[in-house]
Every structure is written in C-alpha cells, then in structure tokens.
Amino acid sequence: MSMPFTKATIGEFFEEQARKDPNRDFIVYPDRNLRFSYSEFNDRVDDLANGLISIGITKGDHVGIWARNVPDWLTFLFATARIGAVLVTVNTAYKSHELAYVMKQSDMKAIAIVDRFRDVDYVETIYELVPELKTCKRGNLNSKGYPKLESVIFIGQEKHRGMYNTAEMLLLGKHSESEELDSLKGTLDCKDVINMQYTSGTTGFPKxxxxxxxxxxxxxxxxxxxxxxxxxxxxxxxxxxxxxxxxxxxxxxxxxxxxxxxxxxxxxxxxxxxxxxxxxxxxxxxxxxxxxxxxxxxxxxxxxxxxxxxxxxxxxxxxxxxxxxxxxxxxxxxxxxxxxxxxxxxxxxxxxxxxxxxxxxxxxxxxxxxxxxxxxxxxxxxxxxxxxxxxxxxxxxxxxxxxxxxxxxxxxxxxxxxxxxxxxxxxxxxxxxxxxxxxIKDMIIRGGENIYPREIEEFLYTIEGIKDAQVIGIPDEKYGEIVGAFVVLKEGSKLTPEDIRDFSITKIARYKVPKHIFIVDEYPLTASGKVQKFKLREMAVELMEEN
Structure with missing residues (x-):
C-alpha cells in the first residue's frame, strides 16, 4: 500500500526522522571524509535557520542559492524550508546576464554563493552586479539595481567585503533565541511555496x-x-x-x-x-x-x-x-x-x-x-x-x-x-x-514529413562504433528542415560520416537518413548534463557555412 499523503512540512518531516533515527548517516561526502548524522544535521539546520532569522529573513522571503553541490547547499535547503522562506535555486552554469535576470525577477532578498564554477568567478560577478556591496553595511544593502536585495552570504570560511559567511551565520544562529523560529514553524502550511526553480528558458526568458x-x-x-x-x-x-x-x-x-x-x-x-x-x-x-x-x-x-x-x-x-x-x-x-x-x-x-x-x-x-x-x-x-x-x-x-x-x-x-x-x-x-x-517543438518537419529525433538516435546507437548520437533539425530552403546528426565515436572507431550514411540508407526510410553527419568528441551540455540541442543546431549551421 502506498503511504497516504503526508501533510507535513519538510521541516516537520526532517525533525521526525531525526527523532526516529538520530545516529544514522544522512549526508556523506566521501572525498572530504565528511559525514553528518540525521541528528547532527538537524542541529546545523536549526542554527542556520536562526542565523537567517537574525539577518532579517522570514516566512515568504526569497533566498537564492548559486553553488556547486557543497555540503551547506543542503543546510540552506532545509533551513529556508524550516522558516517558510522560498529557496530560489540558480543554475551553476549561469553567467552575469542570466543571474541578473533571476535575481531581479525572483525578488531575491538574500543570495548565498560559492567562490566559482568552471570559468565563472561568482564573487566577482556579484560585485559587478551589486557594486554597493563594497560600501554598504552588511544586511543593510541599498542596491539601485536590486532594491529587494539586502544580504549576500558566502558559503565558506573566507571573508568578502559586504558579505556574511556561513561560519558567521551558524554562530549567529547558535547564540540567538529560538522563540521566533518556533513561532514561525507554527504558521507554516504544506501548501506554502518553499522552492522556486527556473526552467531553462528554451521559450524566451526563464520562468x-x-x-x-x-x-x-x-x-x-x-x-x-x-x-x-x-x-x-x-x-x-x-x-x-x-x-x-x-x-x-x-x-x-x-x-x-x-x-x-x-x-x-x-x-x-x-x-x-x-x-x-x-x-x-x-x-x-x-x-x-x-x-x-x-x-x-x-x-x-x-x-x-x-x-x-x-x-x-x-x-x-x-x-x-x-x-x-x-x-x-x-x-x-x-x-x-x-x-x-x-x-x-x-x-x-x-x-x-x-x-x-x-x-x-x-x-x-x-x-x-x-x-x-x-x-x-x-x-x-x-x-x-x-x-x-x-x-x-x-x-x-x-x-x-x-x-x-x-x-x-x-x-x-x-x-x-x-x-x-x-x-x-x-x-x-x-x-x-x-x-x-x-x-512538440523538437519534431523535425521535412517537406511535410514528421520526423522524431528519438527514433533516429536509437537507430544510430545500434551501429557498431557509435558511442552516442544526437539528432537535430537543420534549416533548409527546399524542405524547410533536414535531418542532421552529431555523433560521438567509440575509442578506436574509424567510422566516417559517409560510412554512417551508407549504412543508414540501407536500414531506415531515406527521408529519415541524416543529410549531414558531424563527428564530435563531446556535446554542449547544461549544468545538469542535458544535451543542448539548440546549440547543436547553431553549430550545424556554422559548420555547413564553413564548407
């Protein structure tokens, strides 16, 4: 039998699990040799929740998090849920243009960041967007570009001008009264919004x-x-x-x-x-x-x-x-x-x-x-x-x-x-x-024929020597769209685009056979590992123009 709906909030549910099985590992980071039991993590969440309250975060406020999977990502997830604040999750691959949009559109009151991700320096990006951080008193930010933003929190030990860091937040929380936290908990409802995620915005701006x-x-x-x-x-x-x-x-x-x-x-x-x-x-x-x-x-x-x-x-x-x-x-x-x-x-x-x-x-x-x-x-x-x-x-x-x-x-x-x-x-x-x-929008329409990329990808994957395949529609004057494929070969494979086309012609309807095949080492991916097909389309058009 499936469990009846829980009407618990995330905070209540976590506290119950921590009571039931306090010593079981909840989070382990094997490469850092770091582990938190349910009970230890519950205490840390309470400290951060109190710390957030002490810098003015309360129920309904929007708190952004822009970070890799660092240990305190999860502390923020549960601490915001515990006080009924809304955690706004920011894609790690975003750069300043996208971050500026999300910070403004989501009415962020605070944002927690790490140092960097790949080629993006997060601290510098925040200073570039919110230059007032360098001169304003912490917690009293007065930003022209982001009037709702009051605080920036750095996830880590380092100190950056105008920002709190997590060590300070946890200390603040440990030494503050928890009456406000207790009274906030009593006002929460399972139908309250506590998480906001931005869809990747393939149709205009992210939502x-x-x-x-x-x-x-x-x-x-x-x-x-x-x-x-x-x-x-x-x-x-x-x-x-x-x-x-x-x-x-x-x-x-x-x-x-x-x-x-x-x-x-x-x-x-x-x-x-x-x-x-x-x-x-x-x-x-x-x-x-x-x-x-x-x-x-x-x-x-x-x-x-x-x-x-x-x-x-x-x-x-x-x-x-x-x-x-x-x-x-x-x-x-x-x-x-x-x-x-x-x-x-x-x-x-x-x-x-x-x-x-x-x-x-x-x-x-x-x-x-x-x-x-x-x-x-x-x-x-x-x-x-x-x-x-x-x-x-x-x-x-x-x-x-x-x-x-x-x-x-x-x-x-x-x-x-x-x-x-x-x-x-x-x-x-x-x-x-x-x-x-x-x-619906991935479908390739070639001269009136509906073609589904998934079907061709599955076929290409059966060809000996192909490790992965992604199929896209390429704009074409005659047919409206034609089929293109980006292929990653297995190590040692000597397959050429001609080999793949010749084999395909014998196996699938000709209108489905990729007209252009590009052999690549890797695909452009989103931060969550999904292939960015729109970028493949752009690459295909460029490669065809070069030839």
Missing amino acids: GVMLTHENILNNGYYIGERQKFTEDDRLCLPVPLFHCFGIVLGVLATLTHGGTLVMIELFDPLLVLAAVQKEKCTALYGVPTMFIAEFSHPMFKMFDMSSLRTGIMAGSPCPIEAMKKVIDEMNCKDITIAYGLTEASPVFTQTSTNDPIERRVSTVGTSLEHIDVKIVDSETGEIVGPNEQGEICCRGYNVMKGYYKMPEMTNRAIDKDGWLHSGDLATVDEDGYYRITGR
Whole structure:
C-alpha cells in the first residue's frame, strides 16, 4: 500500500526522522571524509535557520542559492524550508546576464554563493552586479539595481567585503533565541511555496516554477517507493542540486525513506565509481551521458559495483544499449527510468524495480500514485487511443502553484481543469506504460514529413562504433528542415560520416537518413548534463557555412 499523503512540512518531516533515527548517516561526502548524522544535521539546520532569522529573513522571503553541490547547499535547503522562506535555486552554469535576470525577477532578498564554477568567478560577478556591496553595511544593502536585495552570504570560511559567511551565520544562529523560529514553524502550511526553480528558458526568458512542501515531499516519497527504498539504502548523487533531479528525486526520496545521501560535489566518473565502492552505495542516479562516462571509463573494471541495486536514469531519453550495460555491468539490476518536468515537481511516470527489462528500456513506466495522466491530440484536446501519439498531460498534488509573476504563462501551461500540459509527445499502451516520442517543438518537419529525433538516435546507437548520437533539425530552403546528426565515436572507431550514411540508407526510410553527419568528441551540455540541442543546431549551421 502506498503511504497516504503526508501533510507535513519538510521541516516537520526532517525533525521526525531525526527523532526516529538520530545516529544514522544522512549526508556523506566521501572525498572530504565528511559525514553528518540525521541528528547532527538537524542541529546545523536549526542554527542556520536562526542565523537567517537574525539577518532579517522570514516566512515568504526569497533566498537564492548559486553553488556547486557543497555540503551547506543542503543546510540552506532545509533551513529556508524550516522558516517558510522560498529557496530560489540558480543554475551553476549561469553567467552575469542570466543571474541578473533571476535575481531581479525572483525578488531575491538574500543570495548565498560559492567562490566559482568552471570559468565563472561568482564573487566577482556579484560585485559587478551589486557594486554597493563594497560600501554598504552588511544586511543593510541599498542596491539601485536590486532594491529587494539586502544580504549576500558566502558559503565558506573566507571573508568578502559586504558579505556574511556561513561560519558567521551558524554562530549567529547558535547564540540567538529560538522563540521566533518556533513561532514561525507554527504558521507554516504544506501548501506554502518553499522552492522556486527556473526552467531553462528554451521559450524566451526563464520562468520561476513555484513548488510547495506538499508538491516535492510527496513526489520524493513515491519516487523512492518505485525503487523500493528503505532506511538501508545509500544513494550516490552526482547530479546538481539546483535542479529537481537533485532535490526531489535525490534528497527528498532519500529523506522520506530515512536513507543516506552520498554526495558528489561536481560530476566526475572516477569520483562516482570510487564513492560507490567506498560507501557501498545501493543506488546511483544520473543522466545517460553520466552513466555512459562511468562504464566507458578506462578504470571502470577496477571498482567494485556489487553493492548497487537500483537508481534512476532520467533527464533525456536513454539509449537502450546504455541501459543494458548499466544493468549488466554496473549491477543496477533494478534501475528505473523516471519522466516529468519541473512544473510537475517533477516526476509523474516512472518504471518500477519489478518491471521486466523490456519495459524499463523502452518506456518511462506508469503514472505515479495519486497523479492522473492522459494523452491528448494537441490540436483538438481530445484523449487519443492506445498507442496513438499526442501530448502528455498530468493533474494532481504535484502540479506547481504556477510561474512566479507570470499569470499568463501559468494559464497557458495549466488549463482550467487543472491539467498541466507538458509540450512532450507520447503514447500509452493498453497496460498503462508510457513512451515519450519527442517534444512538440523538437519534431523535425521535412517537406511535410514528421520526423522524431528519438527514433533516429536509437537507430544510430545500434551501429557498431557509435558511442552516442544526437539528432537535430537543420534549416533548409527546399524542405524547410533536414535531418542532421552529431555523433560521438567509440575509442578506436574509424567510422566516417559517409560510412554512417551508407549504412543508414540501407536500414531506415531515406527521408529519415541524416543529410549531414558531424563527428564530435563531446556535446554542449547544461549544468545538469542535458544535451543542448539548440546549440547543436547553431553549430550545424556554422559548420555547413564553413564548407
């Protein structure tokens, strides 16, 4: 039987777990040799919550976090939820232009940052956007560009002019009265918004998705149920926390089952393999490109994967051959596939550990408990029959409150009957298993023929010597669009674009055969590991112009 809905807030739920099992590991950072039990972490969260209150943060305030998966990322997640503040998660790959937009659009009152990510110096970026930080008294920021912003917190020990750091915040909290925290807790409701995530903005500016305690805590629980999580599970989490994959599928699925999080600060296949072996992880998450990097690593066979049992592959369609390798060579016999979108908290269909392998490699499972799912004709809105393609929609406790300050966009996404429209194309079979066949806007229309990139990618993946393939539409005067493919070859493969085309012509309809094939070493990825197809389109156009 599935658990009835919890009406608890995230703070209440965590406190209950800490009471029940105080000494169990909650968070482990194997490369830092750092571990927090449920009880130790609960105390740290209380200290930070009190620290935030003492600098003027209260229920309903928006607090940004722009950071890698550092240990205190999770302290901020739980501390803001505990006082009813809204944590605004900022993509680590953002640069100053995108950060400026999110800080302003979200009405941030405070932002917590680390030192840097890859080529971006976060401290310098903040000073560039908010020069007043260097002269204003801490906590009394008066910024022309960001009138709502009052405080900047540096996650770490270093001191930066105009900023608090986490050590000070925790100390402030330890020495402050907790009456205000207790009274705030009493005012919280599970339907309060406590998390805001910005969708990547493939359609114009990013939109702030407002999610509640009820949305993400319950979704995390049912995601864990599909993997048969218990308190003995240890999840290796190498995906970024700023995304639902990290927070909901990872942190909250683990919390709701009393398990342990084994954190990876920044994805590296070797660190993941070492963490699984050292901490005897039972579950592993990632997007397909992460799993491929792990089992393709030259040192892969040196690591013991025998503790692994389950996990989730999500974020983009998984090549069937890659899935088989994860099951056979990485010992993830019970790996699951989850599907959803940020606006749906995010998961609304998932395979389960006892689904046959065929289902797990070819579908995204069945609808999660307490969520209605339907497939409709995108023109008429009518429900389509089994195995007929249409837009996949969902309705239930998991649907977002809306986009922040964007009522029109909200009404476009959620119809008057409460159905969230995904923009994805799918089919469902007679047994209720869903298959995602493409995005409405991903579809390539070549001279009137509808072509679904996923189908061609799956085909290309079967060609000996191809490690990965991404298919895109390239603008064309004659046909409107033609098919292009970017291919990563296996080590030692001598395949040429001509070889791939010649083989494809013998196997698939000619109009589906990629007209242009580009062999590359890697793809442009988002910070969460998804392939950026729009960048591939731009690259294709440039490469064709050069030739």
